[in-house]
Amino acid sequence: MSDQISEVGQILAQQLATAEDSAAVQEIRTEWVGRRGRITLALKELGKLDPETRRTQGQILNAAREQAMRLINQKLEQLGRVEEDIQLERERLDMTIRGQAPRVGLLHPLTRVRRLLEDVFLRMGFSLAYGPEIETTWYNFEALNIPEDHPARDMQDSFFVDVPHMVLRTHTSPVQIRGMEAAQGKLPVKIIAPGRVYRRDDDATHTPMFHQIEGLVVDRGITLGDLKGTLLAMTTALLGDSIETRFRPSYFPFTEPSVEMDVTCAACGGKGCRTCKGTGWVEILGSGLVHPSVLKNGGYDPQKVSGFAFGLGIERLAMRIFGLDDMRPLYQNDVEFLTGFERYTGRPIL
Ligand SMILES: [Zn+2]
Incomplete structure (x- = not known):
């Protein structure tokens, strides 16, 4: 059971490592835990199984889901900090730049x-x-x-x-x-x-x-x-x-x-x-x-x-x-x- 969970974790970690911004992470989240995500759909399938299998599979899938959410949220938090830094840098005010002086009138x-x-x-x-x-x-x-x-x-x-x-x-x-x-x-x-x-x-x-x-x-x-x-x-x-x-x-x-x-x-x-x-x-x-x-x-x-x-x-x-x-x-x-x-x-x- 833990093998399957760690396998999902590895694939997710690889995907997340290459995600460059929060939009890419949102796509990964949709793929796994969205309304039609891989884990979500698997959980829906549980009802078709016999009670014993349903219980063990349910535990595996719920653990995998929790892990996926944790990894995704970690990545989002990390990206959020980076994006905030980028935005702060972009909007930084340089108080030392000379202003635009108004045009001053001159004598002809x-x-x-x-x-x-x-x-x-x-x-x-x-x-x-x-x-x-x-x-x-x-x-x-x-x-x-x-x-x-x-x-x-x-x-x-x-x-x-x-x-x-x-x-x-x-x-x-x-x-x-x-x-x-x-x-x-x-x-x-x-x-x-x-x-x-x-x-x-x-x-x-x-x-x-x-x-x-x-x-x-x-x-x-x-x-x-x-x-x-x-x-x-x-x-x-x-x-x-x-x-x-x-x-x-x-x-x-x-x-x-x-x-x-x-x-x-x-x-x-x-x-x-x-x-x-x-x-x-x-x-x-x-x-x-x-x-x-x-x-x-x-x-x-x-x-x-x-x-x-x-x-x-x-x-x-x-x-x-x-x-x-x-x-x-x-x-x-x-x-x-x-x-x-x-x-x-x-x-x-x-
Ligand atoms: Zn001359």
Whole structure:
């Protein structure tokens, strides 16, 4: 009798040894002691036997059943502990993993360059001045010595509005006149005027709306030397002191003499390339000594005072600082692009 029991026990032990999870053990349980299990069915057959055999067979089968249940429960308990361990490991919280930081807002690259410029000039004693974006043709053209027949006044170049003598300002220079008027003859006038300007231009390096910053100094005895020193201080602060600059004679209606300032081409380092049309230089701003007529229009006597003025495009300077050859992405609100500038430059910008 004990032989038969131990035989059942051996087969069961072998089956259980290879069961990898509790589902497999449940199958074994069904096979042996389920409603139609091998031991269960054998027990049901007992009724057909004569009383003597039934008694001995009954003892054997009940003992085998008990043993089977014990082995199965042992295995289930063992597997349960293992599965619990696996689940605990799977659900373990690693408190040392860095969380997902919320995206932090940044200033737009053009705002950062504008603030950088403002900072440079405010430290040199300039103050900020502003003017309207919808400007009279007097402030935008006539007062700046730009005559009726000047090409800048053409419909092709400027956005005129449906009101006579009004235009979307084509430059920040009208703030020169407004700044002098506001100073009411006092000296010195020392202002910078950042802001939006509008022209009928649209390609990789021009957009219909862009930003300029205007500078104006009016005082006794202002010379080109003052202009040059001021602009060199700016380029050094913005582009570093290894940058080379040069001043070229030019022409603007509202300055006399007029000069343009060039810096070393960033694309080729001065060797000459397509960006700089082979010259090694890139123009960054126009400037000059304030034209006597402009001083007069601002309420100052050109016999007694002189001044310098300059205007530069913030986009163009941003392209130079960030190494861009197309300014349009600056307006396309691609967050990845707009937040990627520290990577490009390595310069600490605000
Ligand atoms: Zn070049």
